[in-house]
Amino acid sequence: MPKSTSSDNSPPVPEDDPMAASPLLILIDGHSLAFRSYFAFAKSRQGGLRTKTGIPTSVCFGFIKSLLEVMESENPNAIAIAFDTKEATFRQQADASYKANRTETPEDFLPDVKNLQQLLQGLRIPVITSPGYEADDILATLAHQAIDQGYRVKVVSGDRDLFQLVAPDKGITVLYLSGAFARGSATVGPTEYGLEEVEAKLGVLPSQVVDYKALCGDPSDNIPGVKGIGAKTAVKLLKEYQNLDNIYASLDTIKGAVKKKLEVGKSDAEHARYLVQLRFDTPIDIDLDQCQLQGFDPKVLKPLLEKLELKSFISQIDKLQQSFGGVVLEDIQTDAPNNTDSDTDSDTDSDTDSNTDTQEDQGISFFSAAETEEFQEQGSNTGSIQPQIIDTVDKLTQLVEQLKYYTDAGNPVAWDTETSDLEPRE
Secondary structure, eight states, X not given: OOEEOOTTSOOOOOTTOTTTTSOEEEEEEHHHHHHHHHHHHHTSTTOSOBOTTOOBOHHHHHHHXXXXXXXXXXXXXXXXXXXXXXXXOHHHHHOTXXXXXXXXXXXXXXXXXXXXXXXXXXXXXXXXXOTTSOHHHHHHHHHHHHHHTTOEEEEEESOGGGGGGOBTTTTEEEEEOOHHHHTTOSSXXXXXXXXXXXXXXXXXXXXXXXXXXXXXOBGGGTBOOSTTOOHHHHHHHHHHHSSHHHHHHTGGGOOHHHHHHHHHTHHHHHHHHHHHSOOSOOOOOOOGGGGBOOOOOHHHHHHHHHHTTOHHHHHTHHHHHHHTTOOOOTTTTTTSOOGGGHHHHTXXXXXXXXXXXXXXXXXOTTSOHHHHHHHHHHTTSOOOOOOOOOOSHHHHHHHHHHHTTOOOTTSOOOOOSSOOSSSTTO
């Protein structure tokens, strides 16, 4: 069975796995997750999340929520997100009918994605595009660059085209976003796909996905494949002949109508294979070092969250900082005054709340009820201190940046410059 990666049931890396100690890079298909986030809320009675002033926030809230859940379950070292561009791709230039069957993008989707990309930049997460190419091509290129540099890679997407990347022996798997996620299920996270999961889903191995779609097509992308060859026949042919080239080299051994369909549809199969095959040479201007989690500047991120009225994330901004690799001064965060929240605190009547407030709490596992109750019981006292070890120049720089935000004389920051031992009294 596929493995769920929900926050309480993440798949462990086997101890005998030689890649277990390798750093993990999470790659996200931005448009795939954005569309699922949008439709998770768009079908609600309220018609999606919006601020009091009407700014759509379904994509922003759902995307960041899901991103945090993946971060918590996978604990990556680096992350990057790829998006499509509005320019025609090389596939559309080769075939004007490619994806021509797609419905028109909802009017409130694009401004939501624009705000999302600003949030991601505020979180210091690389947002990558490449005109003329799709996000899938960017992910394929980055995945292969990463494994060449010693990373493990997990690709988050709801697009089965990315199954062709799956190669656990090289360290690449796909965290597949199911239909249940698209419907906004709070308990169903992405499912990790390796060789067995891909074969169980499609009937073929990852290395055969391209030829499988070349034969039976892909209706979601308006790729017909070979006319008259369905999924079952494609699977049967690939199990017997392994790949498309072998199938056409062995036509004399194939009988009846299937042989005739293959003969007539050979050029269609080759064309479909060209459209389906991901590119590993996509021009991208980014280094994997730029994908490392490094924390963010709250002074940049918080105004963006406030503009979008994403109060749940504002209240957990320290937890966000820690999730994204930043330094958090745990011992003073709870008691430190937060003047920027005063405006939102004074406007809490239910009849004036945005429907972002009313819907965003539905199924958000990053902010569980148990955590909330525990925090309320603690009152104004801080929880247990979580030490942050500053052992690199980058971490020291982050700490200095964090300290700049604490300028209230009523809540001073103090540290001992004479400590030279882990024992408190030595």
